Amino acid sequence: MQGAAADPAFVPGITGLGGLAGVTPAAPATSEEPEEPQDMAPEEPQDAVPAAEPEAEPETEAVADGPVFEAADRRGRILADATGVHLALDEEKCEFRWDEIGAVATEVSRFGRRFTVTVHTPDRRWYPIEIDAPAKGRVAEWESQLDAVLDAYFDEGTEGTEGTEGDKGVQDAS
Template sequence: MGQYGQGQQGPIPPTAPGAFGPPPQAFAPGGPPPTAFAPGGPPPQAFAPGGPPPQPFTPGGPPPLHAHAPGPEFLAADKRFGVVVDSAGVAFDADGQGAEFPWHQLSTVQFRPSPVGHRLMVAAVLPDGRFFECVVNARKASVLQQWLGELAYVTGHYLAARGYPNSTP
């Protein structure tokens, strides 16, 4: 066995740049065009006289992934964590891992500012007493205050629709 693997083959000689050989006959300049594109050739089958008329385009397709009724929405996110509250329920994202809580699975939603820093703490509380929490860093006190106001409105809207007292839509 030689140094190149099989037998005593040597290195492949380099080829000149652009030396790919002659083009195939079908693409050679001056050659006859393919029959489907030749002037006066037969039209494509779909456009042949007497054929079925083309179907009109109707927009559609699958429904959006998170199709839900219109209503107020809340979104707060930092580099690692995120909270969404909308008509579908509450969703948390932590480092790419998500948890979704539809409204019918929730007892309530609680939120408050963190005692340390400018963080928003949101808890999704289930009917059996378990809760799941997500903490989002607002970085500025003004952003945290804005989030608290928006979240109060959005959660109040959806909780009031479920008959919770002290919830203003």
């Protein structure tokens, strides 16, 4: 009898780690390395292709003469610069070029320490991220820095955006 308790692949929609390319399960951390016998060397197939080293993550290079906005907490990070808006939450990341963005909305929580930025795309999708500020005054500073970046780089004339000249696609839902 095969079931979900014995085989998670039995449940439709759930995929195991084997189905994900390039993902390897984490090995348990040990303080000492296992010793390999000196005379036993691991065999490599004759036609094996050497494993390509993972590409180094490209660091975003900000334009020196333009404004840059960056806010981060223990889990999330927001970066807006000349290339676009970059969001990161834990290990998940997404990047939006300025021509892919329909609007950027900001919101401050009721008690003023949680700053939410939502990136809206022209195809009616939205991507919110919340950042916890170390102090209430920091949220106001973040809003002004983000406004400066949006004023400098966000072009409302792109296809799929709506709004007036004054708001630059920013909606403040305080």
